[in-house]
Amino acid sequence: MKITIGKGSCGIAAGVNEVSRIFAEAGIEATVTGCIGKCYLEPIVNINDDIYVKVDSKGADELVKLIRGEPNQADTYKIPAQDLEILKSQTGIALKNCGLINPESIDEYIEKGGYTPHNMSPEEVIDQIKISGLCGRGGAGFPTWFKWKAARDSAGSEKYIICNADEGDPGAFMDRAILEGDPHAVLEGMMIAAYAIGAGEGIIYVRAEYPLAIKRLEIAIAQAREKKLLGAEKGFDIRIKAGAGAFVCGEETALIASLEGERGMPRLKPPFPAQKGYNDKPSNINNVETFANVPWIIKNGGSAFSAMGTENSKGTKVFALTGKINKGGLVEVPMGGTVKDVIYGAGGGIKDGKKFKAVQMGGPSGGCIPAELENTEIDYESLKATGAIMGSGGMVVMDETTCMVDMARYFLDFTCKESCGKCTHCRVGNRRLLEILERICEGNGKDGDIELLSELSEEIKAGSLCALGQTAPNPVLTTLKYFENEYIDHIVNKKCTAKSCKAFLNYQINMDKCKKCNLCAKKCPVGAITDLKIDSEKCTKCGLCASVCRLSAIDT
Amino acid sequence: MDCNCGQELLKKLEPELKDYNSGKLIPILQKAQEIYGWLPPDILKYISDKTGEKLAKVVGVVTFYTQFRSKPVGKNLILLCQGTACHVNGSADIETAIRNELSVNEGEITADGLFTYNNVACLGCCSLSPVMMIGDKTYGKLTRDSAIKILNEIRGACEDKF
Secondary structure, three states, X not given: OOEEEEOOHHHHHOOHHHHHHHHHHOOOOOEEEOOOOOHHHOOOEEEOOEEEOOOOHHHHHHHHHHHHOOOOOHHHHEOOHHHHHHHHHOOOOOOOOOOOOOOOXXXXXXXXXXXXXXXXXXHHHHHHHHHHOOEOOOOOOOEHHHHHHHHHHOOOOOOEEEEEEOOOOXXXXXXXXXXXXXXXXXXXXXXXXXXXXXXXXXXXXXXXXOHHHHHHHXXXXXXXXXXXXXXHHHOEEEEEEEOOOOHXXXXXXXXXXXXXXXXXXXXXXXXXXXXXXXXXXXXXEEEHHHHHHHHHHXXXXXXXXXXXXXXXXXXXXXXXXXXXXXXXXEEEEEOOOEHHHHHHOOOOOEHHHOOEEXXXXXXXXXXEEEHHHOOOEOOHHHHHHHOOOOOOOEEEEEEOOOOHHHHHHHHHHXXXXXXXXXXXXXXXXXXXXXXXXXXHHOOOXXXXXXXXXXXXXXXXXXXXXXXXXXXXXXXXXXXXHHOHHHHHHHHOOOOOOOOOOHHHOOOXXXXXXXXXXXHHHHHOOOOOEEOOEEOOOOOOOOOHHHHHOOOOOEEO | OOOXXXXXXXXXXHHHHOOOOHHHHHHHHHXXXXXXXXXXXXXXXXXXXXXXXXXXXXXXXXXXXXXXXXXXXXXXXXXXEOOHHXXXXXXXXXXXXXXXXXXXXXXOEOOOXXXXXXXXXXXXXXXHOOOEEEOOEEEOOOOHHHHHHHHHHHHHHHHHOO
């Protein structure tokens, strides 16, 4: 009997260690696997070919009985047919092994066809990548083969391969899942790239916030060295560098500065890293998901990869579905499906039966796609036409209770904190944008604010050196484009239709619904409720009364 | 400034300082923070002396990256995720609840030294949002009540030790 327990970061946070403990106490041996992408079903346990989901401690007890052949109710934990269907309908390339193999075992990776030797020349490898049409999955979407060829053609014998695992986009976690679930795929991708460009050393720049990913990479590297796939004899080795927390280090030149022990500030390009990168030597930087696609392409041929997708976007893409969605997690789909397919298919629709309003794609650099554009095709070009970007694949779904002005404010708050400070427009301009948005959310918006936001946004885009500054105003511009009415509501009509911005809320008890249980008064942290009346002077608009009321008798 | 830069602890940093090149500055600082829990000024001076890097550069690197702390932290470091998914799912309410419970602002340590409260960018557990991390443990699907309950449990566990 093969028993595996899903131990990605999300599984652990969902309480899978309790399952492990119960199994261990019962003397049951189980192997570990990474995240299968269905985070909403965690903790997940596989027994032979059966999948058991949402396994709490009672579930673990039932599974113990099942394993021992005793009467049990394990069936109630079996994965629902619909979810199994979703799982099976996905196309696994980057995530092919995630949640299926033990990420801490190189033998299981090899058994799945990993580290198969190829007999291509470096040029042929680059050719296959060119045929595949693979583009960078980290955000910019630049053709991978072009970067490889540029690095190969650069003079000099000392070259570097760098894996960008500094996944900083809030709302994206596919890289973490790949590193935790299938680290060898990333190592193999880097080895193939190193062979193609002639690099002697590889560096993985990984976020310090991902301790489990770092641990699994360390194990994987040690195993690959033991098998002589890495090391002096091979002429190529890989080391890990833990990042220290800076979103801007996702930018190539900033990442290199950070590797060199400097403040992670971007510099002008050219020279491109392919000519002058780490230690001033030719370097090639790709994202985790990009590398994870490479072994599959080399094994199956570039044309098998380019057979999937649209004319301009080939292969598959992993999306991280989060926010107000029923089935949050990772999905890998061929390019060319629609936004709607993903949200209502794998995503299972909007939480609590609410109305789909918009989806934020591409993190702080991307934009909001409104519900009326839900039939937009998922490819680099179509998404760009809406004002959003593919980005690293974060999809944060919003419903009618999300205020779009507040979302723009949220993203600007993020970019202001993460701006490295080099360019005036990014450093000061974004701060001014944020101040205007804060003012609007606080009910102090004024005539001319909308025009000012648009004008300043365009100037920031034009006046910033790197992508962080150039794209920082995108959330403002897309929300202005599709949700200008919400801005007008805040500024002119002094209301927030999503009932999210506190300045516009006025908490009152609806006596038609109220059954006088007085729970709200007991819970109010500032004692603002007496005799079933809310004192607006004392009320801090924390919303606790509304959240504790079982009869929805608190109006805003 | 109280700094426990004892010789015993300094010894732990020695191996990191060997064969220095500038690429090692960040790993050295990470190691130092692992040893001391934060980066006291004396340690930055010590690292500057040992590596030959100007103190201004060392401090510049420390202040640039969010991981580095220039103030001591409480026994339990609370990292409340402020990622997009957590924001959409109400992390602001959790923040208010925690700060009221502990009477601290962001980056501050509680009077009893038990907790430091910090906001962080995405922890990558978006499907469990809102999320916080205390020590190496991640807590998901937080509500105001569950967050306070977790703090009280930790407080209780710490008191039991005395």
